[in-house]
Amino acid sequence: MKFLWICDPTIYTQASQDVPTLYRHLSRDPRIEFFHAPIRSVVPGDRADVIPVPHDLTHAGFLTLDEHATQNHRLSDFDLVFCRRLKPFPAGYLDILSEWETYTKFVNSPTQKKDQMTPDFLYRVARDYLPDTLVTADLGSAQDFFVQHQTIVAKTANSCGGRGVFKIWFESDQFQVDNSLMGLQTFSTFAAVMTYLLSHTDEPLQFVRYLSQVTAGDKRIVVVDGEIYGAYIRRSRSGYWVNNVSFDGDCILSEVTPAEQQAIAGTVEQYRSRGLHTLGYDFLLDHDGVWRISEINAGNIGGFARLEQLTGEAIADRFLNWLINFASIRDRPQQLARIM
Known part of the structure; x- marks a missing residue:
């Protein structure tokens, strides 16, 4: 093979x-x-x-x-x-x-990955499990969302590791925009904020209500072909609002709650049916104590090695066995019959 x-x-x-x-x-x-x-x-x-x-x-x-x-x-x-x-x-x-x-x-099907990476895909398949969310490039709609929630997060689609995530709030008569790589920027108007955000993407932005309990950590749940491999929480050592191991995060083993299992069960088939089989579900803690989906990553997800380190279980071998079994399923593209 x-x-x-x-x-x-x-x-x-x-x-x-x-x-x-x-x-x-x-x-x-x-x-x-x-x-x-x-x-x-x-x-x-x-x-x-x-x-x-x-x-x-x-x-x-x-x-x-x-x-x-x-x-x-x-x-x-x-x-x-x-x-x-x-x-x-x-x-x-x-x-x-x-x-x-x-x-x-x-x-993971690259053809279907193109659809999964569109700004509104997550909202379409997981809206019941997300905090308040808006997908738009329209200034008026985005400003209304900001007025409603006061502190929000903007996300670009083609990014990873917190690089395309921006926290937005108003303080000292200025709009404050923070990003883990580019640092803190200030703007006099929300229109200037939108211009700055849209300079990083050619697509609409995903806006999300900021979750005040974000410093509790970011829970990663690794899911392969619908099977849950385990969960751990990434937490910033400095209390920064982005909980990312590549910056200053620590990891601790975590449980998967019934609510999270329900969220995964309610969304995973939307990915499996599109040929997207390795998923990293990310959850953030809301003010009501419920962990809500913040991202569902499909593709080059991390977590197999981390779970193996935290649990002492042969997670990598489990994944390799799945890969071999998956490869043995004879659903290869029809074009192969014409070129073999």
């Missing part, structure tokens, strides 16, 4: 991170011929330049994978492809992978 994974190894400097951890597990599994695709290999066509992953891969070897000699393979040679590239995706990237999808099978 041949697997192909796409990623940029150089951004995963810590051996304990998800992608290098899973690469090492895959390299040691005798059931798999494991190949790596550098980001530069994602080009149109039915073939790709790929790199055989050495057996018993070390982290140092993982970091330098892109430097190895490539082999040109037909995409139809691979039983399963998994894109582990971080957002933001460049223009046209998912279009190329959608073309690849006519030749091979993906863990």
Whole structure:
């Protein structure tokens, strides 16, 4: 069985991170011929330049994978492809992978990923489990939402790790806008705020009522093909409103409550039916004590390695067994019959 994974190894400097951890597990599994695709290999066509992953891969070897000699393979040679590239995706990237999808099978469908990344997708499939939400690029609608809630959060669709998330409030006769990467900006009018926010995206923004209990942490629940693997809470050590491990977050093991199970059960089929099988559900605590969905991430999610560290259970092996079983299901694209 041949697997192909796409990623940029150089951004995963810590051996304990998800992608290098899973690469090492895959390299040691005798059931798999494991190949790596550098980001530069994602080009149109039915073939790709790929790199055989050495057996018993070390982290140092993982970091330098892109430097190895490539082999040109037909995409139809691979039983399963998994894109582990971080957002933001460049223009046209998912279009190329959608073309690849006519030749091979993906863990998460890039064709359907394009729909899932639209600003209103989460609201359409999970509105019953979200805090107050508005998706718009209209100044008047966004300003009315701000007046109603006083403190709000704006999110861009093609981002990850808190990079496209902005907290907005009014203080000292100025509109304050905070982002974990760009820091605090001040504006004299809400119109100027909108201009600033829309400069980071070509799409409408998702606005959400700010949850005052956000410092309780961000609960990540890892879900694969509808099965819950476990949960942990990421909490900022400094009390910052963004709870992200890549900035200053700590992780503690958490339970999955009946309400969260219900939220997952009420939404997961919207993803599975679209061929999006690995999901990272993120929940934030509301003022009424209910954990509400803030994001449902589909694709390059983190959490497998973290859960294994926190629980001592073989989470990575569980996921690899699922990948092998999933790859064995013969629902490969019909176009394969014409090119084999």
